Amino acid sequence: MKNQELVDFLRSCGVCEVCQLRYLKARGSEYKDINETLRNLDIKVNETDENGEVTPSSDDQPAKKPRLAICSTCLGLFSDEFQKELLEGILNSDFGKYDCQTIVLAISLPMILQLRQLAMWYALQRKFGPIIDSNNPPDVPIKEAVKLILHPIICEKLGKKYDADGLMISVDLRHKLEEEEVEKLVKLNKEAFPYKAAHQKRIEISRGLLEKQYQPAKVKADTFEKYFQIPSPIVEEPLELKNIELQGPLVCVAGRYRKVNREISHTPWVLNGQRVMEDSIEEIIIRNIGPHFTEKPEKIIFMSSGREDVDVRCLGKGRPFCLEIPNSIRSSLSQEQAYKMEQAVDESGKVSIVNLQVVAREELSHIKTGEEQKKKFYRALCALKEPVTVEILENLQISESFDIQQKTPIRVLHRRPLHTRPRTIYSVKARVQRGNPQALIVDIVTQAGTYIKELVHGEFGRTTPSLSSIIGQAMDIQALDVVGIDLEWPPEVDNSLSALKK
Numbered sequence: 001m002k003n004q005e006l007v008d009f010l011r012s013c014g015v016c017e018v019c020q021l022r023y024l025k026a027r028g029s030e031y032k033d034i035n036e037t038l039r040n041l042d043i044k045v046n047e048t049d050e051n052g053e054v055t056p057s058s059d060d061q062p063a064k065k066p067r068l069a070i071c072s073t074c075l076g077l078f079s080d081e082f083q084k085e086l087l088e089g090i091l092n093s094d095f096g097k098y099d100c101q102t103i104v105l106a107i108s109l110p111m112i113l114q115l116r117q118l119a120m121w122y123a124l125q126r127k128f129g130p131i132i133d134s135n136n137p138p139d140v141p142i143k144e145a146v147k148l149i150l151h152p153i154i155c156e157k158l159g160k161k162y163d164a165d166g167l168m169i170s171v172d173l174r175h176k177l178e179e180e181e182v183e184k185l186v187k188l189n190k191e192a193f194p195y196k197a198a199h200q201k202r203i204e205i206s207r208g209l210l211e212k213q214y215q216p217a218k219v220k221a222d223t224f225e226k227y228f229q230i231p232s233p234i235v236e237e238p239l240e241l242k243n244i245e246l247q248g249p250l251v252c253v254a255g256r257y258r259k260v261n262r263e264i265s266h267t268p269w270v271l272n273g274q275r276v277m278e279d280s281i282e283e284i285i286i287r288n289i290g291p292h293f294t295e296k297p298e299k300i301i302f303m304s305s306g307r308e309d310v311d312v313r314c315l316g317k318g319r320p321f322c323l324e325i326p327n328s329i330r331s332s333l334s335q336e337q338a339y340k341m342e343q344a345v346d347e348s349g350k351v352s353i354v355n356l357q358v359v360a361r362e363e364l365s366h367i368k369t370g371e372e373q374k375k376k377f378y379r380a381l382c383a384l385k386e387p388v389t390v391e392i393l394e395n396l397q398i399s400e401s402f403d404i405q406q407k408t409p410i411r412v413l414h415r416r417p418l419h420t421r422p423r424t425i426y427s428v429k430a431r432v433q434r435g436n437p438q439a440l441i442v443d444i445v446t447q448a449g450t451y452i453k454e455l456v457h458g459e460f461g462r463t464t465p466s467l468s469s470i471i472g473q474a475m476d477i478q479a480l481d482v483v484g485i486d487l488e489w490p491p492e493v494d495n496s497l498s499a500l501k502k
């Protein structure tokens, strides 16, 4: 089978030039200049006359010469008209709202296209015999050709780059004959696969099924032909653009927060349907960052590497956090914008944030895993009934790690099951608070998941040993701060530098 013979046959069946190249198994950039590729393959290029009529290139063309109309295999998908329509459709959608540099096209192709591809497969076998394989399609599949042909063109026209994680443009295509053809396909399916039809309650006719089961090796041409023509007849109507939907990328914004207030909860605190506290760390952060990325900040997911109680501050370098923002209208954040957000959050007087930056989605694993293995760094302000003695101070300088047994504290029993958990305390270091001989400042390093308040006072022996049992007298905790989180993520960025540059 010569290329010229193949192309002549395809032309006689009303196949467009792009699809001719598909059947010549053209690759990548070969679709850019169709005529040149055809010439390189020694194919005579048709001249189009003023009326859009094709002059046959050879004398042995079949008598019924097709008009240069809708391609019988792609139904106009690769035509200039469709490209124009698609581009207009995209520009008329909410496309302008999205400030994204990258896009990805997701075109849902009607099944009628697959049926036509199959009909052409049979037609080629009839014409050229066993040189046309029964298992491997004779063409570059339309789905792949969309990526090779439409993607680059649309990207170029829109001035965007292709990226699978970019703004997703979902294009829904319809064809007038789709329903009718699928009905026929259901009947064909019963005949072609009677065993399956008898043993499965319901067979979903899907694109996947078509791709997998419908090949000349599995369905005979004669069976197919009872329901469909070989090759497919030429139709008047092209594919219709039914709908375009846009889905912005999932953007992840990370940073570290410091909780500088003892009267704010981590997430909205609601008890019996009533707000206990007006605001929360989550809300303050989302309120100041969300609107830059989305019109629906309520869809944002807030995550952090652990959390602290309402009355506990988190100081030092702060706690790593991340926002997962779906369908984002922007995928970038300049240092200047980040700095403004950091300042706006600081103004709350309750939380401050630093190192704000957009991170790759994969990096969220830092926050999601390994929480139990991490070390926690605390500073506790503790009170004794009597002034601190040298002996007490000495007992609270512990540099070797030790284990405690901790029962679930009574204060959290309403939401956590009762267990006794072993926890490791890595170090304890105490000093007397300046100006108050009855108060101790204790730095404690523990395994994640240790209840610190109970570690200090022992909760009537529910935590043993406790700092109180170690010194042999009652000890109370008055204030607690988290002073370090064992996670070097996200990387440090000084967004205020953007302000200095000005």
Ligand SMILES: [Zn+2]
Residues within 6 Å of the ligand: 015, 016, 017, 018, 019, 020, 071, 072, 073, 074, 075, 076, 077, 078
């Ligand atoms: Zn075509």
